[in-house]
Amino acid sequence: MPDSRLPDLIARHEADLLAQWAKALSAAGATREDLMKPEELRAQCADLLGSVRQALQRGGNDITGQGWEKVRELLTEISRTRAQQGFTPTATASFVFSLKEPLFQRLRSEHAANPALLVEETWSTTTLVDKLGLFTIESYIKAREDIIRRQQEAMLELSTPVVKLWDGILALPLIGTLDSARTQIVMESLLQRVVTESTDVVILDITGVPTVDTLVAQHLLKTVTAARLMGTDCIISGIRPQIAQTIVHLGVDLTSVITKSSLADAFKVALSRRDLMVVKRKAAAAGAQA
Amino acid sequence: MPLSKRDLLPIRAETDIVMVRQAVRKACIEQGFSLVEQTKFVTAASEIARNTLEYGGGGEAALETHIEGVRKGVRIVFTDQGPGIADLEQAMRDGFTTGGGMGHGLGGAKRLVEHFEITSTPGVGTTVAIARWK
Numbered sequence: 001m002p003d004s005r006l007p008d009l010i011a012r013h014e015a016d017l018l019a020q021w022a023k024a025l026s027a028a029g030a031t032r033e034d035l036m037k038p039e040e041l042r043a044q045c046a047d048l049l050g051s052v053r054q055a056l057q058r059g060g061n062d063i064t065g066q067g068w069e070k071v072r073e074l075l076t077e078i079s080r081t082r083a084q085q086g087f088t089p090t091a092t093a094s095f096v097f098s099l100k101e102p103l104f105q106r107l108r109s110e111h112a113a114n115p116a117l118l119v120e121e122t123w124s125t126t127t128l129v130d131k132l133g134l135f136t137i138e139s140y141i142k143a144r145e146d147i148i149r150r151q152q153e154a155m156l157e158l159s160t161p162v163v164k165l166w167d168g169i170l171a172l173p174l175i176g177t178l179d180s181a182r183t184q185i186v187m188e189s190l191l192q193r194v195v196t197e198s199t200d201v202v203i204l205d206i207t208g209v210p211t212v213d214t215l216v217a218q219h220l221l222k223t224v225t226a227a228r229l230m231g232t233d234c235i236i237s238g239i240r241p242q243i244a245q246t247i248v249h250l251g252v253d254l255t256s257v258i259t260k261s262s263l264a265d266a267f268k269v270a271l272s273r274r275d276l277m278v279v280k281r282k283a284a285a286a287g288a289q290a
Numbered sequence: 291m292p293l294s295k296r297d298l299l300p301i302r303a304e305t306d307i308v309m310v311r312q313a314v315r316k317a318c319i320e321q322g323f324s325l326v327e328q329t330k331f332v333t334a335a336s337e338i339a340r341n342t343l344e345y346g347g348g349g350e351a352a353l354e355t356h357i358e359g360v361r362k363g364v365r366i367v368f369t370d371q372g373p374g375i376a377d378l379e380q381a382m383r384d385g386f387t388t389g390g391g392m393g394h395g396l397g398g399a400k401r402l403v404e405h406f407e408i409t410s411t412p413g414v415g416t417t418v419a420i421a422r423w424k
Contacts, residue, residue, distance in 0.1 A: 177308050211311055211329070213336040214392045242329035249330065250337075250398030251384050 005110075006103075006125060007056035013106055014049060020102035021045055030094035035085045048074055049099075052132075061128050063135060075132065076139045083143035092140045096133040100126065162193045168200040169270045171263065175208035183219040191226060199232050201270040205263045207238030217252040224257050233273065235259070237266035299351045301342045301368070310339045310351055314366060317355050321362040321424055331364060331422045334402040337395040338368045338418050344389060346370025346416055365405075365421035374412040382408075 010017060022042060025031050031041060051070045058067035075096075082092045103125050111118040163171050172190055194202065204220060206212065224234040237260040239247075247254060260266040271277060279287075295317075299310050314335045318328040335351075342349045349370030356363040375381045382400065387393035400406040405421040 177311075210315070211332050211336055213333045213340070214394045214398060215336075215340060218392050242326040245326055246329050246333045246402065249401040250333065251394045251401070252392065252398070 005121060006128075007053050009106060009110060010049060010053040010056070014053070017102045017106060018042070018045055018049060020105065021049070021099055024098040024101045025095065028094040028098050030091045030098060032087060032091060035087060044074075044078060044095075048078070061124065061131075063128070063131050071132070072135065075136050079136050079140035080143040083140050083147065089137060089140060093133050093137050096129060096136050100129050103129070162190055164197060165203070165267060166271070166274070166276070168198065168274055169203070169267070170194065170197060170199050170201070171203040171205060171267075173205045173208060173263075176210075178209060178216045178219055183223075187219075187223045187226065190223065191230065194227060194230055194232050201233050201235065201273050202227055203235045203237055203263065203266045203270060205238045205266070206236060206243070207240070207263065209238075212243050212247060214250055214252060217247065217250070217254070221254075221257070233258070235266040235269055237261070237263045293354055294357045295355045297353045299353060300348075301339055301351055301370075302348045304343070307336060307339045307343060310353075311336050313353055314364070317353055317364045318422075321355060321364055323364070323422070323424055327422065327424070330402040331420070334399040334420055335366055337399040338366075338420065341395055341418075342368045342370045342372075342416075344391075345375075346372030348372075349415070361423055363421055363423040365419065367417065367419040369415065369417050371415040374414055374416055375408075375410040376412050378408060378410060 022045065025041070025045075031038070048071070051074055055063075055068045055071050059065075060067065062068070063071065078095070079092055082095075104122060107118060107121050107125065111121060161173065163173070165171050170190070170193055172186065174186065178186075190202065193199070204223065206220070209216065220236060224236070227234050235258045236254070239259050239261055258266075258269060260269065268278075297313065299313055300306055301310065311332055315328060315332045318331055323331065339351060342351070347370060349368060349372070352367045352369075354365045354367070356365060380386055382396050383393075384397045385393040387395075396408070399418075399420065403420040403422050405419070407419040408416070410416040
């Protein structure tokens with residue numbers, strides 16, 4: 001659409017259009033001054049309108065084309081920062097769609113004498129703004145998916161902290177849901193550490209696991225068995241009263257494993273396994289003198 | 291029994307089981323269940339939800355909360371259109387499993403709740419309802 005009058009129209013009334021756009025934005029509730037300063041928003045509007053004009057002048061209204069690269073970059077950046085700042089999808093889309101009203105008004109006053117031209121121009125403008133809006137939403141969703149993926153990865157990493165309590169004593173504080181994918185990683189990293197740290201006792205602490213059903217119990221027993229095959233004893237700690245009762249009703253047999261209600265109790269057992277004990281300093285000194 | 295709320299929860303993936311557990315726990319807390327009661331009911335729901343997914347090929351759970359005078363209750367009905375269970379008595383027995391589990395799921399869930407109903411038609415599907423009153 002090289003003969004479009006739109007770029008020319010934008011060029012002539014840029015300041016006016018921007019002012020009206022800002023008005024439309026606040027009417028649509030898309031300004032969110034708590035998340036974004038008004039000056040910043042104005043700068044974004046001016047940037048976008050300017051680059052849209054340039055892209056239109058350079059050629060075509062195919063926004064996937066080369067001339068629209070700068071506009072696409074701008075929109076991607078805008079939706080990315082908005083997804084991070086916590087804008088809703090509606091507020092993000094309204095940012096672009098609010099441009100329609102000022103543009104239409106301007107077209108109407110320009111082409112009032114020529115209805116056929118007005119309809120044609122309005123149609124091409126609305127298609128263009130729609131395309132830009134859809135592109136913005138797509139980028140917004142992509143940005144949100146990125147955030148979700150990063151959080152998932154962070155959670156997977158968080159979920160497997162194997163900590164060393166003493167020489168030969170490791171602890172694995174399990175937290176949250178023990179679904180199979182995570183349990184697999186937990187088990188692998190634990191067994192790996194058992195080898196590198198030459199471990200005698202491992203304490204699996206389930207204080208942070210809200211529900212212990214048969215699948216969780218099965219995963220725990222498998223981990224215990226695998227560790228035992230490598231010559232390491234396991235203690236399961238953090239069995240709260242409600243979990244104990246539930247396990248009894250389920251009929252899962254955990255009697256083959258040493259279980260303790262608290263991590264401290266389990267640590268005591270682990271120390272005695274290694275022939276170690278914790279004593280008060282004074283008592284130890286008195287014992288040494290006698 | 292007067293129904294005060296009913297929510298449909300899909301069970302299509304492993305993460306849906308987590309959602310079911312969370313929803314059931316929330317309902318139990320709202321009804322004033324004690325920690326032990328909550329844990330028992332949530333664990334039972336978790337077992338059945340996993341069966342619905344693994345053996346029933348997915349389905350849905352209808353979570354209902356009831357208020358009847360001073361009595362309050364939570365009921366959850368799991369439905370799937372899977373292959374069904376040919377021998378219910380065998381399936382309920384501890385230690386019996388056709389998958390890789392421990393074989394304590396159904397029997398254990400029944401012991402964890404007050405009301406347990408299972409109906410299954412081979413080739414049509416399975417429905418399990420569990421309920422607990424306060």
